[in-house]
Amino acid sequence: MVHFSRRLALKSALVCALVSLFFNTAAAADAVLRVSAIPDEAPTELQRKFAPLGKYLEKELGMKVSFVPVSDYAAVVEALASDKLDLAWLGGFTFVQANIRTKGTALPIVQREEDARFTSKFITADPNIKTLADTRGKVFAFGSPSSTSGHLMPRYFLMQDGINADSDFKNVAFSGAHDATVAFVASGKADAGVLNASVWAKLVEQQKVDAKVRVIATTPPYFDYNWTVRGDLDPALIRKIEAAFLKLDASNPEHAEILALQRATKFIPTKKENYAGIEQAAKAAGLLK
Incomplete structure (x- = not known):
């Protein structure tokens, strides 16, 4: 009787584990990283530039990546603040606006090496x-x-x-x-x-x-574009996204195509402090109160 109860308990635990694995796997399969970019070029050009990068991120992150077109710069900021986007390509000023709109939760993670002297x-x-x-x-x-x-x-x-x-x-x-x-x-x-x-x-x-x-x-050089994530995104996923960008290597033919479309030699880590000068410039120019 004791052995039967133990077997029943083990069987129940196994069933629970399999059910949990199934639903977790299904959830991972259904998970989508929603990505967008400020519309600083024609929509068709933005889509062309993103396509290889999107496929690369899908492979590196093990999840679907979807590009979400937006109508204007303000729409990207609002979508990031309202959790309708997970990752966005922002200009330096747009990041400052997003940082203010999200009460400091928006997090810049990487920039092109060129963006440190744009x-x-x-x-x-x-x-x-x-x-x-x-x-x-x-x-x-x-x-x-x-x-x-x-x-x-x-x-x-x-x-x-x-x-x-x-x-x-x-x-x-x-x-x-x-x-x-x-x-x-x-x-x-x-x-x-x-x-x-x-x-x-x-x-x-x-x-x-x-x-x-x-x-x-x-103009003299200044910090500009970066990839920013919404602040409440899973920290483990943020680390994977950052690692995927930093892994891009121009000596790899597949990576070289992605970098060329992004006008980048490589990606480097970035931080909020890099955009303090842009915030000061915006205030001086009367574009921020």
Whole structure:
């Protein structure tokens, strides 16, 4: 009788363990990492850039990875704050906004090595504009209002050069994206504009820049883009995501394709303190209270 009870208890424990394993495995299979990015380029380009990275993350994390398109920069911040996203590619200023919106819980985990010394390019197609001083009284194009490299830092550095974007330009236009800024300038919709150096280099390489459009100035370097997770994501998963990015190696052909699409030589760890300067610049430029 004792042996029978013991066997029954063991059998029950085994059944419970198998049921638990089944449901845990099913939960893992159903788990989805929801990823997005600030729409600083055309939606089709964002999807193209993310596709190989998404497949790589699925393999490294052992879970499905889904890219969630958003309409604008503010939508990424809101989705991260309302737990509708787990991981987001943010600009430095967008991270500052997300950090404020999430009451300090948003966590930047990695950035491209290039993002520790990022720059923006001031461009024009007007032969009479040779310096930043020549842009006074002209129509000037920024990218998105929330863009670090397409608005905040260029506006801040213009201030350092004694140019007030609100009073010294004839008009300020917001193109919405870096590639759109180039189109604004090439078409004459704006006399001059500014975009991030990485997108400029890519467009030049792809021969998508009109020959008459040229660079007239480059900003000093600053911290910019990063991958940020929502603060209440499972810490073990956060560590796996970080490790996956840091593992990317340009000498591996598969990794090289991913890095090339991300305009990165490699990813390095980052921290909130790196973006304190951007927050100060935003306050100085009147973009944050």
